[in-house]
Amino acid sequence: MEEFLERSLQMIEQAGWLAPLFFILLHVFRQVFFVPVLFICLLGGYIFGTFYGSVYSVIGLTLVSIIFYGIIELFPSLRGKLGRLQEKILLGKHQLNIAQLMVLRMMPFVHFHVISIxxxxxxxxxxxYTKRSLLVSIPPAIVYTAFGDMIHELPLAGTIVFIAFLLILMLVLRKKETTISWETFFQKN
Structure with missing residues (x-):
């Protein structure tokens, strides 16, 4: 994996005007090599700077989501398996809003495709789906690109504080309404 990343970095740096295209394709192929989104976004900030790195990362992450949509539509059994995994990770039937999904997408330990499913x-x-995927991809692209070195080099205590902050932020932004179905409310005993 390390060799793949080094070769990718060299190829992107030497590509000139094709570099953004290669970087976006690196986002698409990163799944195959189990490279985390965080690392690719950090790479984008290193090569292109905060603004362009963020733009290219948002495009790449949205393209990954679109390809995921196509794969899931081709293989319905995979959709069921990933759906059960998503319910275990996100604890069942909680309704998450866009702001919460944005925060979850920024957490490095939550898999990218759990949010996609x-x-x-x-x-x-x-x-x-594409519109929401685009919206949910913006915060991690910007945060990881702009502040990636800071997050990456934080000591363990700093990392724990940052994750705690994200969890508190997710709870504060949660949807504050409860929906009860007609059948549940008027159950026959």
Missing amino acids: YLLKTTSSFRQ
Whole structure:
């Protein structure tokens, strides 16, 4: 993996005007080599700077989500298996709003496609899924690109404080309404 990343970095740096395209494709192929989103976004900030690195990362992450949508549509059994995994990780039937999904997407230990499968389950069309995937991809692209070195080099205590902050932020941003179905409310005993 390390050799792949070094070769990718060299190729992107030497590509000139094709570098953004290669970087976006690196986002797409990173899954195959189990490279975390965090590292690719850090790389984007290193090579392109905060603004362009963020833009290219948002494009790459959205493209990954679109490809994931296509794969899930081709293999419905995979959708069921990933859906059960997503329910275990996100604890069942909680309704998460866009702000919470943005925070979850920034957490390095939450797998990228867990959020994608949640978006897939909660959207009614490809267009809505793509729009929400784009929105949810913006914060991690910006944060990891702009502050990646700081997050990456934080001591353990700093990392724990940052993760605690993200968890508190997710709880504060949660949806504050409860929906009870008609059948549940008027259950026959």
